[in-house]
Amino acid sequence: MKRIILSVFSITLLLSSCKKDDAPNYNSNVKADLSVEFDNVVGSSNLQLNTGSYTNGVGQSFNVTKLKYYVSNFVLTNVDGSVYTVPQKDCYFLIDESDATTYKPKLSIPEGEYKSLSFVLGVDSLRNTMDINQRTGVLDVSAAAADMYWSWNSGYIFFKIEGTSPGVAPFKYHVGGFGGYTTATTNNLRTFTLDLRTRGTAQVKSGKSANIHLFVDVLKAITGTTNMTFGTPAEIHSPTAGIPIANNYSSMIVHDHTEN
Amino acid sequence: MNRKHFIVIFIFVAGICACNKDVLEEIFQGFQKPINFPQPVYHFETNPITKERYELGRKLFYDPILSVDNTISCGSCHIQTSAFTHHGHSVSHGIFDSLGTRNSPPIMNLAWNTSFMWDGGIVDLDLQSIAPITNHIEMGETMPNVLQKLRASSTYPVLFEKAWGSQEITSNNFLKSLSQFMVMCVSSNSKYDSVSRNLGVSFTGDEQEGYTLVKQKCTPCHQEPLFTDYSFRNNGISISGVNDLGRGLVTQIDTDKYKFKVPSLRNLTYTAPYMHDGRFFTLEAVIDHYSNQVQNTPNLDPIFKQGGQLGISLTANEKQKIIVFLKTLNDKGFLFDKRFSEQ
Numbered sequence: 001m002k003r004i005i006l007s008v009f010s011i012t013l014l015l016s017s018c019k020k021d022d023a024p025n026y027n028s029n030v031k032a033d034l035s036v037e038f039d040n041v042v043g044s045s046n047l048q049l050n051t052g053s054y055t056n057g058v059g060q061s062f063n064v065t066k067l068k069y070y071v072s073n074f075v076l077t078n079v080d081g082s083v084y085t086v087p088q089k090d091c092y093f094l095i096d097e098s099d100a101t102t103y104k105p106k107l108s109i110p111e112g113e114y115k116s117l118s119f120v121l122g123v124d125s126l127r128n129t130m131d132i133n134q135r136t137g138v139l140d141v142s143a144a145a146a147d148m149y150w151s152w153n154s155g156y157i158f159f160k161i162e163g164t165s166p167g168v169a170p171f172k173y174h175v176g177g178f179g180g181y182t183t184a185t186t187n188n189l190r191t192f193t194l195d196l197r198t199r200g201t202a203q204v205k206s207g208k209s210a211n212i213h214l215f216v217d218v219l220k221a222i223t224g225t226t227n228m229t230f231g232t233p234a235e236i237h238s239p240t241a242g243i244p245i246a247n248n249y250s251s252m253i254v255h256d257h258t259e260n
Numbered sequence: 261m262n263r264k265h266f267i268v269i270f271i272f273v274a275g276i277c278a279c280n281k282d283v284l285e286e287i288f289q290g291f292q293k294p295i296n297f298p299q300p301v302y303h304f305e306t307n308p309i310t311k312e313r314y315e316l317g318r319k320l321f322y323d324p325i326l327s328v329d330n331t332i333s334c335g336s337c338h339i340q341t342s343a344f345t346h347h348g349h350s351v352s353h354g355i356f357d358s359l360g361t362r363n364s365p366p367i368m369n370l371a372w373n374t375s376f377m378w379d380g381g382i383v384d385l386d387l388q389s390i391a392p393i394t395n396h397i398e399m400g401e402t403m404p405n406v407l408q409k410l411r412a413s414s415t416y417p418v419l420f421e422k423a424w425g426s427q428e429i430t431s432n433n434f435l436k437s438l439s440q441f442m443v444m445c446v447s448s449n450s451k452y453d454s455v456s457r458n459l460g461v462s463f464t465g466d467e468q469e470g471y472t473l474v475k476q477k478c479t480p481c482h483q484e485p486l487f488t489d490y491s492f493r494n495n496g497i498s499i500s501g502v503n504d505l506g507r508g509l510v511t512q513i514d515t516d517k518y519k520f521k522v523p524s525l526r527n528l529t530y531t532a533p534y535m536h537d538g539r540f541f542t543l544e545a546v547i548d549h550y551s552n553q554v555q556n557t558p559n560l561d562p563i564f565k566q567g568g569q570l571g572i573s574l575t576a577n578e579k580q581k582i583i584v585f586l587k588t589l590n591d592k593g594f595l596f597d598k599r600f601s602e603q
Binding site: 129131132133135136140141142143146149151152153154180181182183185186238239240 | 303306374375377381382383384386387390391393394395402403404406407430431432434435436509510511512513516
């Protein structure tokens with residue numbers, strides 16, 4: 001009897017574990033919520049606007065008074081290899097460190113388990129050249145985008161970091177440049193493709209709310225291939241001047257974990 | 261025919277004229293392409309012209325509410341009687357009497373412009389107005405604040421509703437209203453146009469000779485019928501202390517440094533001073549520049565260094581005839597067309 005009980009128990013255990021491994025039944029015809037969290041950090045510290053004190057790559061201490069950037073064009077790859085591209089019109093987000101409601105863009109994607117996430121830092125050239133009536137929400141030049149737009153050289157600012165450092169002029173680094181309208185010019189758009197398998201795939205299912213938690217290390221935007229020195233220059237306001245920062249920030253976003 | 265008859269006929273004719281005028285004012289004709297002009301490039305399909313939107317755009321154009329201290333309107337530096345330039349100003353004054361670095365260009369025939377500003381930094385007329393409104397030495401405002409002021413005004417919400425079907429004032433309907441006014445400012449009734457359209461007018465001998473010279477010496481840059489090819493070129497004017505890189509500022513490409521957009525030659529009599537910084541006060545000075553003051557600065561257009569010679573060779577007689585012809589490009593009616601005036 002004891003043996004039988006043990007067997008039954010084992011079988012039950014096996015069955016239930018099988019069921020668990022089998023994961024939820026995904027219905028790819030149904031869309032569910034997925035959020036992608038952009039958690040801004042400075043090296044190994046959480047970013048605290050204004051109050052936090054940090055040190056750059058050349059030993060200057062600094063604080064950050066403003067941090068804003070666009071993310072767009074999200075693409076997710078299912079573990080079965082299928083690819084889902086979030087419709088472009090729903091896919092522009094402005095992450096603003098001073099506004100916690102912007103940290104976790106919400107996407108609506110088909111149920112499934114996803115192994116890879118890709119997105120663009122910036123506003124792609126197509127949207128950058130679209131009719132004004134397509135520039136709504138975070139792209140509205142009279143609202144959210146008012147300080148994220150270059151009027152003199154039509155185009156969005158992709159990434160903006162400002163702050164102060166003792167003894168030098170406040171730094172203002174504004175990076176944009178979508179590659180030009182009629183002439184090929186500087187392109188500071190950067191695409192991030194993050195493999196989620198090591199630190200947790202995203203299980204997207206109705207009634208649940210999976211969250212892909214990313215760390216955005218803004219220290220990397222000002223250190224790295226080019227170590228920015230505050231004060232020289234104090235400000236960056238053009239596509240070409242922004243190239244070193246764009247090159248730096250192309251490695252600033254990593255996948256930390258996924259909350260399923 | 262006695263005097264009474266005369267009076268009756270006079271009153272009758274006067275009556276017809278008056279009727280006609282009323283009728284003309286009633287009928288809004290929208291955008292009309294002059295028959296001797298090419299197809300416009302402005303995207304009318306996403307901003308179809310209506311009377312109400314155009315009139316709203318005109319009101320906005322002349323309203324200083326668009327500037328931070330409510331003192332400067334678009335019309336302050338784009339004056340109709342100077343073909344919408346700032347006559348007599350090399351560079352314009354903005355808010356708090358600040359000076360810019362460039363000469364305000366005419367607002368005329370913008371429906372054919374492929375880019376805007378002297379450096380072409382703006383690619384769509386609908387995005388153009390943002391630049392002077394937010395420039396700290398021009399109107400110094402912010403877009404959110406401009407829309408806020410319009411929303412709070414007693415007149416604009418109603419006008420936006422009449423024009424756009426909603427009291428909501430957005431970037432889209434605000435900027436497109438301004439575009440409607442600007443694209444409607446078509447200048448196409450110069451003597452040159454009358455000759456082109458075979459309206460029974462012909463050039464004088466000097467004008468005809470000047471016309472031939474312009475076609476020989478001033479093309480392809482100043483191409484008919486708009487007298488510009490909208491390209492960016494360095495025409496060899498000396499580099500000023502401001503060291504304005506022009507097109508090079510926008511593209512940040514070395515070979516674009518010191519290039520500026522080729523301006524139209526229409527209405528030149530009214531749009532002095534000339535060049536991107538208004539450095540030449542007379543047409544004679546401009547033509548003298550081309551004939552013997554061209555400097556071999558970086559990216560000088562190859563047109564100005566043919567045959568080992570800088571500039572364009574012109575005799576005094578040729579210069580004078582070119583100027584005679586250029587005056588046939590004046591369209592005085594445009595300067596006084598009530599449709600384009602502050603109401």
